[in-house]
Amino acid sequence: xxIIPFSVNQAGHVTLSVYDILGQEVVxxxxxxxxxxxxxxxxxxxxxxxxxxxxxxxxxxxxxVGKMQLVx
Numbered sequence: 001x002x003i004i005p006f007s008v009n010q011a012g013h014v015t016l017s018v019y020d021i022l023g024q025e026v027v028x029x030x031x032x033x034x035x036x037x038x039x040x041x042x043x044x045x046x047x048x049x050x051x052x053x054x055x056x057x058x059x060x061x062x063x064x065v066g067k068m069q070l071v072x
Contacts, residue, residue: 001044002068006057008034014059016041018068021052034059045070 008014016030026048029041045053048070055066 001042001046004029004041004043004055004066005038006041006059006064007038008036008059010060011035012060014057016055016057018043019054019056021054026053 004016006016012033014030014032014034015028017025017028020026027043029043043055050070050072053068053070055068057064057066
């Protein structure tokens with residue numbers, strides 16, 4: 001498991017998804033309206049294989065991406 005921290009600047013709909021290197025969504029961690037603030041989401045990758053994964057956060061009309069390496 002790992003923790004993905006993020007902040008929301010204004011109230012609105014937030015999505016946080018994880019994709020494999022081929023661009024397929026493997027899990028959607030957040031898909032809801034959220035209030036402004038700082039959040040920490042626990043990502044349990046126990047069912048995923050070794051490889052590179054991309055996290056994509058969309059909030060306030062902005063998108064942020066990050067790369068994660070999973071090694072088992």
